[in-house]
Amino acid sequence: MLRIRLFEERVNSLYRSGKMEGLAHLYIGEEAVAVGVCQALREDDYITSTHRGHGHCLAKGASPARMFAELLGRVDGYCRGKGGSMHIADQERGNLGANAIVGGSSGIATGAAFSAQRRGSGQVAVCFFGEGALGQGILYEVMNIAALWRLPVIYVCENNLYTEYTPVRETTAGSMRARPEAFGIPTEEVDGQDVRAVFAAAARAVARARAGEGPSFLLCHTYRFHGHHVGDVNREYYRSKEEEELWRTSRDPLRLLAGWLLETGQARAADFERLEAEIRAEVMAAEQTALAAPFPDPSEVTRHVYA
Amino acid sequence: MSTRRDAVAAPVREITFAQAVREALAEEMRRDPTVFVMGEDVAEAGTPFKVLSGLVEEFGRERVIDTPISEAGFVGIAVGAAMTGLRPVVDIMFGDFLALAMDQIANQAAKVHYMSGGKLTVPLVIRTTMGALRRSAAQHSQSLHAWVSHIPGLKVALPSTPYDAKGLLKTAIRDPNPVVVFEDKMMYQVRDAVPAEEYTIPFGAADVKRVGRDITLVATSSMVQVALQAAAQLAEEGISAEVVDPRTTVPLDAATIIASVRKTSRAIVIDEGYRSYGVTAEIAALIAEGAFDHLDAPVRRLGAMDVPVPFSPVLEDRTVPTPEQVAAAARELCGVA
Ligand SMILES: Cc1ncc(C[n+]2csc(CCOP(=O)(O)OP(=O)(O)O)c2C)c(N)n1
Numbered sequence: 148m149l150r151i152r153l154f155e156e157r158v159n160s161l162y163r164s165g166k167m168e169g170l171a172h173l174y175i176g177e178e179a180v181a182v183g184v185c186q187a188l189r190e191d192d193y194i195t196s197t198h199r200g201h202g203h204c205l206a207k208g209a210s211p212a213r214m215f216a217e218l219l220g221r222v223d224g225y226c227r228g229k230g231g232s233m234h235i236a237d238q239e240r241g242n243l244g245a246n247a248i249v250g251g252s253s254g255i256a257t258g259a260a261f262s263a264q265r266r267g268s269g270q271v272a273v274c275f276f277g278e279g280a281l282g283q284g285i286l287y288e289v290m291n292i293a294a295l296w297r298l299p300v301i302y303v304c305e306n307n308l309y310t311e312y313t314p315v316r317e318t319t320a321g322s323m324r325a326r327p328e329a330f331g332i333p334t335e336e337v338d339g340q341d342v343r344a345v346f347a348a349a350a351r352a353v354a355r356a357r358a359g360e361g362p363s364f365l366l367c368h369t370y371r372f373h374g375h376h377v378g379d380v381n382r383e384y385y386r387s388k389e390e391e392e393l394w395r396t397s398r399d400p401l402r403l404l405a406g407w408l409l410e411t412g413q414a415r416a417a418d419f420e421r422l423e424a425e426i427r428a429e430v431m432a433a434e435q436t437a438l439a440a441p442f443p444d445p446s447e448v449t450r451h452v453y454a
Numbered sequence: 455m456s457t458r459r460d461a462v463a464a465p466v467r468e469i470t471f472a473q474a475v476r477e478a479l480a481e482e483m484r485r486d487p488t489v490f491v492m493g494e495d496v497a498e499a500g501t502p503f504k505v506l507s508g509l510v511e512e513f514g515r516e517r518v519i520d521t522p523i524s525e526a527g528f529v530g531i532a533v534g535a536a537m538t539g540l541r542p543v544v545d546i547m548f549g550d551f552l553a554l555a556m557d558q559i560a561n562q563a564a565k566v567h568y569m570s571g572g573k574l575t576v577p578l579v580i581r582t583t584m585g586a587l588r589r590s591a592a593q594h595s596q597s598l599h600a601w602v603s604h605i606p607g608l609k610v611a612l613p614s615t616p617y618d619a620k621g622l623l624k625t626a627i628r629d630p631n632p633v634v635v636f637e638d639k640m641m642y643q644v645r646d647a648v649p650a651e652e653y654t655i656p657f658g659a660a661d662v663k664r665v666g667r668d669i670t671l672v673a674t675s676s677m678v679q680v681a682l683q684a685a686a687q688l689a690e691e692g693i694s695a696e697v698v699d700p701r702t703t704v705p706l707d708a709a710t711i712i713a714s715v716r717k718t719s720r721a722i723v724i725d726e727g728y729r730s731y732g733v734t735a736e737i738a739a740l741i742a743e744g745a746f747d748h749l750d751a752p753v754r755r756l757g758a759m760d761v762p763v764p765f766s767p768v769l770e771d772r773t774v775p776t777p778e779q780v781a782a783a784a785r786e787l788c789g790v791a
Contacts, residue, residue: 193538227571236570243537244570248561254530255562261531262538265490265516272534285557288527295522451572452606454630 148178148342148401149423151202153430154211158201158218158232162377166438167218171232174202176372179400180305181206183345184273184365187353193241193259193272195252198233199305199371200245203275208240211430215437222443229443229451241270249310250276250283253302257289260300260362271299271356273349279310281319281326290362294330299356301349302327302364305339307371312385327364339367340400343407370394467650472505472642474616475581478623479506479543481652483513486541489627490517492528493545501545503583503642525554529580533563533632536578541627546582549636550596563632564607578632581623584612585638585676585726586774592762595770597675597726600733602634603703609633609657610704614678616646618701621655629657638676638726658705662714666696669720669784672711672737673697677724677756677775684780693788703733711737712744719750720787724775729757751787756780 155175161167174181177199185194185206196203204214209225217224218232225235236244243259246252256274263270280286281304293300310318324334333355335348345367352363372395374382382391408414469477483489491509493501497520500507510518521528525546532542546552552559559580566574584597603610609631613619619637626633663678664685673681678699685695698714700706715721721741723734734755741753756775764770785791 195534225571226569226573229571230569234569236566236574238570238573243534244566244574246562248557251557251562254527254558255534255537257527258531258534258536259538260534262535262540265535266539285526285530288522288524289530291522292524292527292531451568451570453609454567454572454575454577 148182148404149426150211150430151175151178151181151205152401153427154205154214155201157430157434159373159377161219161434168220169231171218171377172199172375173371173373173377174199176394176399177305177307177339177369178202179342179345179404180303180339180367180369181275183342184275184303184349186346187349188271188273191241191268192270193243193256193263195243195256195259195272195274196245197249197252197276198245198247199277200233200235204235204237204242204245207237207242209235209237209242210433212433212436215434216440219437219440220442221437221440222447223437223440227443227447229447250280250286252276253280253286253289257293257298257300260293260298261296264296264298269357271301271353273301273303275303275305277310278304278306278315278319278323280304281323287326290327290330290332293362294332297359297361299359300362301352301356302362304364304366305369306366307369309371309375309386311375314385323366324364332362332364334364334366336366336368339369340398340403342400342404370398466647468645469616469648470642471616471619471637471644472503474620474648475505475623475637476507476509478620478627479509480512482624482627483509483517488539489541489543490519491543491545492519492521492532494521494523494547496520496545502547503639505642506545525551526558529555529558530562532578533558533566533576536576536632537566537574541577543579543581543627546580548594549582549584549598550593552582552598552601559602559608559632559634560605564605567631568607575630576632577630579623579626580632580634582634582636583639584636585640586758586763586770587640589765589767589770591765595763597636597758599634599636599703600727600731603733607632608704609702611635611657611702612675613637613701614641614663614675614699616644616648618655618661620648621653622657622701625654625657628654636675640676655701657702658707660698660700660707660710662696662710663699664695664697666718667694668718668788669693669695669722670711670714670718671695671697671722671724671780671784673699673724674703674733675726677726680775680777681724681780683777684784687777687781688784691785691790693784693790695784700737706737706740708740708744712741715741715745716748719748721749722754722756722780722783722787724756724780726758726774728760729755730760732757754783754787756783
């Protein structure tokens with residue numbers, strides 16, 4: 148969680164200082180969802196991700212240096228600079244890619260689950276998506292098929308209360324859980340700020356999937372501390388400063404975990420300071436490596452259109 | 455450039471276009487256990503056109519899979535399966551229904567390899583139908599191959615004979631890229647010689663279906679027969695027409711087309727897609743770029759009329775190019791009208 152937080156703070160700073168171009172959607176505030184879920188996975192399990200995908204990618208084990216390089220359009224990036232923030236894929240760790248079409252990767256995740264079932268590999272696939280994807284038809288098409296064919300897929304809905312600049316009450320009718328339940332898919336609802344709760348629920352869903360019992364749906368309540376994307380700084384027309392402040396101070400997933408670790412005597416304040424220094428150094432070094440990396444040769448533009 | 459059957463010395467055996475498709479699938483499924491077929495009513499029903507009849511008996515429901523009516527859903531699932539070690543062949547009953555799955559085709563399947571910098575590949579085949587003249591009306595008659603040909607990252611095959619249908623589909627299944635194969639519904643019962651032994655047809659290799667001297671007719675899919683019929687009429691009048699079938703619009707064998715036009719100095723492009731912004735425009739522009747100095751007349755285009763395909767037979771018949779129209783255009787270009 149700390150690696151995601153510090154990585155993204157640097158992304159924000161790189162973007163604001165004009166060193167990074169394009170769009171970047173920060174995951175800060177939602178770290179416990181990616182980490183709790185990916186902690187329950189094997190390295191060869193699949194994930195698909197969203198436009199807000201840095202957290203999922205890092206939680207699945209990606210290298211910050213290669214991610215920075217991708218965000219900066221360098222040839223050393225995960226996709227040789229061709230994907231950018233919204234399309235990072237890391238095949239070695241089962242990350243089938245971030246997707247800039249809301250709901251667009253639900254077919255891919257379900258297909259990866261189908262393929263895992265078919266190959267008898269024991270792998271599962273996790274589909275991360277925001278609550279905005281609940282408005283997209285393909286999600287229901289694939290949930291129907293996943294339930295019929297008992298596919299080892301876990302649909303993880305990150306309800307951060309806003310689709311871009313519109314509150315959830317204006318985008319989502321009825322009950323979120325009732326939708327997968329209509330297909331007979333078991334659902335769980337968890338506090339997405341509590342990494343232990345997310346992990347426990349994800350572990351149950353993964354066990355179900357590996358046992359051949361089919362898909363699950365995990366509804367995680369969470370919040371993005373920053374704007375929809377890094378340029379979204381004046382947000383008061385759609386959500387109040389007070390609301391943001393409340394989540395930051397009392398619902399920060401890092402502080403919640405640290406508090407529990409301190410209370411139960413599993414860590415001391417000094418441990419956190421050391422950890423933070425270590426990871427900050429790692430992230431800074433990764434950023435420097437990426438900034439020094441070369442851009443792709445212009446001839447790269449026509450490579451990889453076809454395999 | 456041509457890879458015609460002269461290369462294959464085999465006892466002649468005639469099968470239908472539908473049988474050729476089925477044979478290609480069966481042979482590839484026997485060869486490669488990761489190949490499977492998925493779509494609506496493909497198993498016991500063998501599709502409404504009976505193209506896949508018998509496959510489920512040999513390969514079982516594990517590999518010939520009936521899906522719900524969920525074009526976006528099962529194409530999306532096929533994309534994910536293709537990215538993770540399988541080779542899906544998806545059946546979309548009518549080409550018109552590509553619209554329902556277009557995000558999965560244009561934004562997912564076509565983009566994954568490039569966006570991932572070459573890391574991920576999508577060895578997916580989508581088989582679908584095209585073509586009017588079945589009195590099926592506006593939502594079951596379109597030829598939408600120009601739509602997919604427009605998107606980089608996809609390959610597009612348009613077989614015009616049983617021989618090509620088999621060879622092109624086998625190549626499509628072995629290709630590491632997403633390929634959309636359009637089959638004209640009117641051609642499923644057409645019979646032709648197809649060798650019993652193994653062969654494939656490379657993509658991007660046009661076939662000269664008839665050699666001629668005076669005018670080039672570039673035609674795709676069922677329009678190849680229309681062009682050949684026109685060529686037969688023209689031959690009686692002393693005009694020698696060459697018929698070139700690109701067989702794949704992506705990749706497109708521009709070299710064979712241009713070489714033919716440089717030889718004949720005249721060209722008509724015939725395709726069943728809507729005329730505006732279509733395949734005919736693309737090929738006509740390529741000819742203008744590559745053979746302008748050789749042209750004795752402007753390039754002509756014949757496509758489907760720019761109207762939703764009507765139901766009434768008298769109306770529907772007017773929407774698709776006919777041999778008479780092709781022949782008339784050829785006479786005009788040759789100055790004998
Ligand atoms: C199909 C589609 N429509 C619209 C958009 C533009 N868009 C990008 S992100 C977004 C909001 C997504 O909200 P949600 O799914 O809740 O995810 P969050 O951003 O909250 O993480 C929208 C509308 C898009 N990328 N894809």
